[in-house]
Amino acid sequence: YSWTNLFLYFWAPSVKGLRIFLTFWAPGTQCVAKCDSRKAKPGELVYHKGDILTIVDTSTKKGFYIARHNSSAEEGLINSNNVREREALRVDPSLSLMPWFHGKISGQAAVGKLQPAEDGLFLVRESIRHPGDYVLCVSFSNEVFHYRVIYQDNKLTIDNKQYFYNLIDMIEFYSKNKGSLTTTLMKPRKKQGAKSAEQELSKTGWLLDITKLTLGENIGEGEFGAVYQGEYMGQMVAVKTIKCDVTAQAFMQETAVMTKLQHKNLVRLLGVILHKGLHIVTELMTKGNLVNFLRTRGRSVVNSAHLLRFALDVCEGMEYLESKKMVHRDLAARNVLISDESVAKVSDFGLAKVDSKELDKAKLPVKWTAPEALRKEKFSTKSDVWSYGVLLWEIFAYGRQPYPKMTLKEVKEKVEGGYRMEAPEDCPPNVYSIMKLCWEQEPRKRPGFSKLREKLEQELSRMSPNSSEGPPRFVQSALCFF
Known part of the structure; x- marks a missing residue:
């Protein structure tokens, strides 16, 4: 097949003339499980919600396909109603790993953007008074608190107690822990026009779970960061880790491009993890470059x-x-x-x-x-x-x-x-x-x-x-x- 998804439709033989849509997936199409299938019948594939499955062939059983689990490599029948096609990520300059980052704006402008007041509403801006430093602005009890983020020893800190690799790491921490802030971060105020990369990755099925990743030895270094051998849900993988905010944002372009590409002679993207920066997870190429x-x-x-x-x-x-x-x-x-x-x-x-x-x-x-x-x-x-x-x-x-x-x-x-x-x-x-x-x-x-x-x-x-x-x-x- 030269297509990945063909929609066939017809008028059902009913009195009301209800139009029914059938979805036909060609072999090689990647799908995301919408629910668990733990108690599979004989011949059916066991999978969990969020697992990635690849269509191998059609089945004589109506509404079913033969599929291969991308992690376990096991094959079996799946119900087409329980999966959705894995979408490619749009190459979009407004796609941001830091939609809450507003660039160089004044404290007064930040206060205006955090209205109407809401506890835990926040944004990050570049300091005008201290060029190169950042400021975390948080709304609480009808006030806006400004926390200067200091760059020290190649890390970021607000209170000289907690240190972070980057802004993504910092926001991730304070979204779960109050620390020295007046409140935990509850809701980001997105910069106008920015789209959350995390939401788009999750929606399209490319966001992976950090808890299912085990990192192994370092197998490469680059200007952007390091590459590690690892294991994700039983599959050996390569993990490109990018801790610099600006570089991580730039690599979203590469990630978006890779979601569109499926070929035996292109390194296959398995997904992305957002944790203390960006982790691009690909198939492991054991013999190097x-x-x-x-x-x-x-x-x-x-x-x-x-x-x-x-x-x-x-x-x-x-x-x-x-x-x-x-x-x-x-x-x-x-x-x-x-x-x-x-x-x-x-x-x-x-x-x-x-x-x-x-x-x-x-x-x-x-x-x-x-x-x-x-x-x-x-x-x-x-x-x-x-x-x-x-x-x-x-x-x-x-x-x-x-x-x-x-x-x-x-x-x-x-x-x-x-x-x-x-x-x-x-x-x-x-x-x-x-x-x-x-x-x-x-x-x-x-x-x-x-x-x-x-x-x-x-x-x-x-x-x-x-x-x-x-x-x-x-x-x-x-x-x-x-």
Whole structure:
């Protein structure tokens, strides 16, 4: 099926001519349980309210589907009346993790916004008198109390007793504990136009329960925070933790994008947890990113056919993004992760957008970015194709840094002047030809991802003439190296 939800309707054979709606869900559709099903009959799936279930197939039993539990992986029948389709989150700039944050306004303006007076009504503003500090404003007994939030030792505090990672952490605490305040925080006064991300995540089925998450070892660090291995309801997961308020808000864009995407070669979002910041929960990719994977194995373990398999995996994921009119903008081997089954999946959609409007040039990965994107900020699928050519070079160079020994300034100048990297050592000529097609100066001359996939499949068939599927991922004997 090319659709996810088809609504069929007809006039029921009744006197009143009542119109009845039947919902048909295609395989792969994700649903959220509306209630518990603990006393399931033989063949039926056990689940709890809020659990995520994936439709596997239709059933001969009227009103039922065969579904797989996303956490336990168990399969069984479910009643379609007991679930609703998991909605994608709208990419909306007004979606806020802090709808109660009003920016830089005066204390007098805050008092005006907290009218009519209501105990526990609150907002947070940036201090005008003390730039960089925040003020928590709370209504109680027909008065508004202003608590200055001081930034100290990389944490926030009101009373030098309780310390918080960020404003989200602070509001979460004082919504449950009075502490040094006159009252617990009862009701946020939302900034005009702001929408609560928490409410939207909950409504669409993407908000997960912190009590069901167990964090394990740290498996990565970034500018935004840390990535941990963890377990959520029995499933091994990766958890990206973002404690900075501003960064967490920016990552809502990535989260919203990921809720729209379902493909075997894209890292799957499982959901989001709001607790002392933002936690983005995805499937665990046990073998890390593609750069480190290739650097630590090398030619003795990974052959050209395996490299081509990775290239094809990425190409199929990008072809799907292309079909959704999505532009990734940061396609590189470091942003491709490898699963336990050695499947390559595209990740990190932080720069991904539907359109090609403004972007901070300072954040652009120069060595992977197309000339027109660097020069005029023109991003498109064809600029992703350029990046894919660089990624292809990384793969066949076994994770080497592209444009070795060249500064970013030299890369920009030389590429603009027509320079292209030489083929990596032992790279098949046909694969290098594909790279050069991706690096055509004019975007319109570059092939789309569907055409690139066809070329890669042909090359894979040449390497493995007896198999239309290409080579196996990795033989069992080689797994000890991974």
